[in-house]
Amino acid sequence: MTRRYRTPEELREAGIDALVAALGPVDTQRFLRGYYGGRSDYTAERLARLGHLTLEELLAQGDELRASGELPMPPEPESRPASA
Numbered sequence: 001m002t003r004r005y006r007t008p009e010e011l012r013e014a015g016i017d018a019l020v021a022a023l024g025p026v027d028t029q030r031f032l033r034g035y036y037g038g039r040s041d042y043t044a045e046r047l048a049r050l051g052h053l054t055l056e057e058l059l060a061q062g063d064e065l066r067a068s069g070e071l072p073m074p075p076e077p078e079s080r081p082a083s084a
Helices: 008-023 025-036 042-050 055-068
Strands: none
Touching: 008 025
16 A cells, blocks of 8 residues: 655645644644744735635634634623722
8 A cells, every 4th residue: 555645735734724623723823933933924824724704704703613612702801990
């Protein structure tokens, strides 16, 4: 049986997909910055992975993830005393 090895790009994409599945997109980006020192182009990578999502589409995806339990609800903001 012949084993086909992945190209470097295929391997990188599979690795990032595994990280996103385990950590979520935000923590994946934070994790990768620790290895790459912030030299990546976050905007270009986000565009390549997510495309041109509108704000409405992004918010709808967040609502779906929260409803499924995959994304926790954000904490309630702490109330600040009114300034005198």
